[in-house]
Amino acid sequence: MDGRLMIAVMFLLSVVCTSVPAYAVEGPEYVGHSQCKICHNKKEEGEIWNVWSTKKHAKAYEMLGSPEAKEVAEKKGLGKPPQEAPECLRCHVTAYNPEKDPPLPAKIAMKDGVQCETCHGPASLHVKDGQAFKMKKDTSVDMSAHMTRADENVCRRCHNEESPTWNPERYTREDGTKTGFDYEQAWKKIEHSIPGKEKK
Ligand code: HEC
Ligand code: HEC
Ligand code: HEC
Ligand code: HEC
Incomplete structure (x- = not known):
């Protein structure tokens, strides 16, 4: 009886131990630029999303489909279209990491090129702060805390x-x-800011 109990306990332990890492991963995740648009596109707050969407970074993936890009790829002897080449995507798309499977976070789309979280970091925690700040009118929230x-x-x-x-x-x-x-x-060339906000 004891022996079987022991085996059962060990089995349970092994299940718990191997599944822990999947849940132990914490910290911010990528949310994608459409989230930022919700809070950072008001006229009086600098229309930051609009600014980004009309600049080159937003078109960085599209650029990889141009004849110019194909020429660059051919010169490097890449042997495949730039829009499929990790050698190009790593700088032309947000958070692209060929060593990961899949190479992109779930909320990041290739077509959106170099978006907000490329420079500001994954923002899920900042979005939570923003919701508390805006919806609950909790102005004690430090909006810089989870943002780069x-x-x-x-x-x-x-x-x-x-x-x-x-x-x-x-x-x-x-x-x-x-x-x-x-x-x-x-x-x-890519400047965006919240008018009137003091810079720290
Ligand atoms: C729910 C609302 C909300 C969302 C969604 C949101 N933000 Fe913010 N964000 C805020 C507020 C509020 C501030 C503080 C603004 C101020 O100081 O006037 C802020 C400030 C910032 C700052 C300046 C931080 C500092 O140190 O001063 C950055 C950068 C930023 N947000 C980037 C982003 C990015 C990138 C996204 C999308 C991934 C995003 N935000 C999504 C509400 C939000
Ligand atoms: C993840 C890679 C990446 C990061 C980080 C990045 N860029 Fe870029 N940037 C690009 C790519 C790719 C292009 C070309 C896009 C195109 O031509 O379609 C570009 C183009 C530009 C251009 C237009 C071309 C030029 O030089 O006139 C400017 C300006 C620019 N970036 C400024 C910046 C600034 C300022 C920062 C930092 C605050 C920055 N970039 C961070 C990838 C990046
Ligand atoms: C190390 C990061 C990086 C890699 C890797 C990269 N690019 Fe870029 N790309 C940039 C940046 C930054 C720019 C903006 C112009 C500049 O400073 O080079 C750019 C601009 C471009 C442009 C616009 C031309 C111009 O002068 O603005 C084309 C076309 C392009 N890249 C094609 C490619 C192709 C094809 C590959 C893969 C073979 C590739 N890039 C790999 C960072 C990169
Ligand atoms: C290529 C890099 C890059 C991209 C892409 C980018 N930003 Fe920024 N962002 C910066 C830099 C650099 C600053 C200036 C930091 C400073 O002034 O200290 C900044 C400043 C800000 C600020 C603070 C403005 C203020 O007045 O305090 C906010 C908010 C912000 N960005 C939101 C966004 C959002 C939303 C997007 C996407 C729609 C975005 N950024 C895309 C690099 C970037």
Whole structure:
């Protein structure tokens, strides 16, 4: 009897132990840009979603379907269309990771290119904060707590020499010297902000 009980206990333990990791994973998850649009697209708050959607990042996947992209891929001897190549997708799509299966988080679509959470990080916890802040009028919520303020380092994850279209003379500094990426000028091209909000 004891022996069987022991086996039963060990069996149960093994089930519990092997299933724990699946539930132990916590932290923010990707929610996709349509969530951000709900709270960050009011006219008086800078229409941030509209700004993003009209800039190049939103079209970064589409760009991989262009004749220009096919030419780049051929030169690299890629042997497949850029829109299917991990070598291109890793910088042209949010959170694309070929080492994962599937390579994309559930709420992220390829076609949406480089979207908000590329730079601001996975935002499910921030969305919860936002709901408490807005719907429950709980202004004690710190809206910066679960959100990354992006900076130049984020940009350089993709804007670097590994980009096949990298041009070391793309930007001209004030003193006339050239550089492949200039944060101040590049930010001006994609700038979005909440008018009147003080920057920390
Ligand atoms: C339910 C509403 C809500 C949703 C959804 C939401 N936010 Fe926010 N977010 C807020 C509020 C409220 C603030 C604070 C605004 C202020 O300070 O005026 C904020 C602030 C921010 C900030 C600035 C943080 C700081 O440190 O100052 C960033 C960046 C941001 N949100 C990004 C996002 C992104 C990206 C998404 C989508 C993935 C998103 N938000 C979705 C409500 C929301
Ligand atoms: C390391 C990140 C990275 C990788 C990998 C990458 N790209 Fe890009 N791509 C960029 C960035 C950043 C830009 C914006 C222009 C620049 O600075 O190169 C860009 C721009 C482009 C453009 C627009 C041309 C231009 O000059 O703006 C095309 C076309 C393109 N990429 C094709 C590809 C193809 C095809 C692949 C795969 C073979 C690829 N990219 C892989 C980061 C990358
Ligand atoms: C995940 C990769 C990635 C990150 C991170 C990223 N970009 Fe880009 N960026 C791209 C790609 C890919 C393109 C090309 C899109 C196209 O041409 O369709 C691009 C294009 C641009 C362009 C238009 C081309 C040019 O150089 O004039 C600007 C401006 C730009 N990015 C600014 C920024 C800034 C500023 C940051 C950081 C705050 C940033 N990007 C972060 C991938 C990225
Ligand atoms: C290419 C990177 C990049 C993308 C894509 C991007 N942002 Fe940002 N975002 C930044 C940077 C950089 C800042 C400026 C941070 C600062 O001023 O300290 C910023 C600032 C913000 C702020 C704070 C504005 C303020 O006045 O305090 C909000 C809110 C925000 N972004 C929301 C979004 C939303 C929503 C999207 C998608 C619709 C988005 N961002 C897409 C890089 C990005």
